[in-house]
Amino acid sequence: MSFFVTAGQRLPAWARGGGEHGDIVLGTRACLRRNVTEEPFPGNASPRDRRRLAADLVLLVGARPAFAEGWSVTLSAATEAELRCLREKHLLGPRAAVDEGRVLMLAPDLELTVQIQQEDHLHLHAWRPGLDPAATLAAVLDLDEQLEQDITPAYSENLGYLTARPGHVGTGLTMSALMHLPGLVYSGEIDKVLNALGQLQYAVTGLYGTGSTVRGALFVVSNLVTLGREEEEIAADFRTNIEKLVTYEMMAREQLEQRDAANLADLAWRSLAVLRHARLVSSQEAWDRLSNVRLGVDRGTLPPLAPALLNRAMIGCRTGHLELGAGAPLDADRRAAARASFLRELFAE
């Protein structure tokens, strides 16, 4: 069965809710980049060569027990709405190539995914809710070890695993945290914190949108250094820095609460009312309202709502999911109506 038949109901593993610091760190991802020796990197391969190697890699990944009951999505055969749906679930990067010979493989629980022939031949991803660098690293290294029984990776003793971008060479490991940081955004401290992370060789992008268009106070924080440090050291350093960021966010939230409790409570309740009753909701408004409600729930201003419900709302109210649900492309007005209807149903009292 196609992944997209049930895609609307399927939450990615990072969005299941819970986990350590789950109110601030929505999820953790470990990514290992690997290439097959003596093959050109995908950016330098002809579509035919990409297809040939992709077919072999799909077989090898598909033979692993974790992927036995999973899905394989050929990106060039997916519709625009299906591709959007994958990006909205964060299973495909916003700039991922979708032409011939590119495949996304998904394990049934979506805790493991493999991108075949993106920048590198293989991007192995492990996902968990909350802050969990140890489990994601272990899962992705385990998959790598299984694949190495059949694949000789491009590796040099001096530089480690060779990747298409020199920025990823060495371990090929990037750890990422998907974070909700409204306290730092509202208090105006976010730029300072992001600059400090830059000095520590960490990258920060919007979970959806980049630069000034970061939406819903959602960020992805990732390590940039992949060479000259062991995998476990990268993961431990990542944990330390994300925990610091969690502490700053908690402090910012407390200060906001002390300074402006009435306004914060009003914002949270007003936002929940919009989600429960509005008839037209734009994409930007959905981001803002959902972020306010999430903060209200975390601070105990609003009655408890399952984090998975908020994540389902955040992912499901986006264009690709709405269009897959409707079975047809929707213009902006129809999307606003479909979005409002989806949110009303989800947040009904």
Place this chain on the structure above:
Amino acid sequence: MKCQACRIRPATIHKPVAAGEPRWLCERCAAAEARREAENATDPTAMEAFLVDDLVIGADAACPGCGWTAARFRDTQRLGCPACYGAFRSLLMPLLGRLHRHVSHLGRAPRLAGSEPGRLASITRNRAALEKAIAAEDFEAAAALRDRIRNLEDPPPAGPDAP
């Protein structure tokens, strides 16, 4: 007009800024500002793009393995194949030092690297050896290689005493 940063050298670059009036800078001050901005940038590729752009590259240098040129590397910040690391070594080493602050790998190595390559590579290597043995009419070696390839393609089940 003098550079608005150093007030010494003549300004040759008109630099737009997000808020307020655009500034006139000399080449050296503009490069220094761009470097500071890239160092503070939080976009993962900004620093890399900036550093690669900064490299003095002979555009006609090419990788003998795949034909990828240094100019293409500068344009895309990507390499063409694993052998490009050797072909562009003199360009890459300083870049890696600035990107990672390290130039040699610590951490995992492929489990089967070196003497025991992956199964696919082993089969390929043994097939090549088999062809050579047949050409040299070394039939004893050829028979042993054939058995080895057969075992690699379809390994015998592990016995009860297997570890």
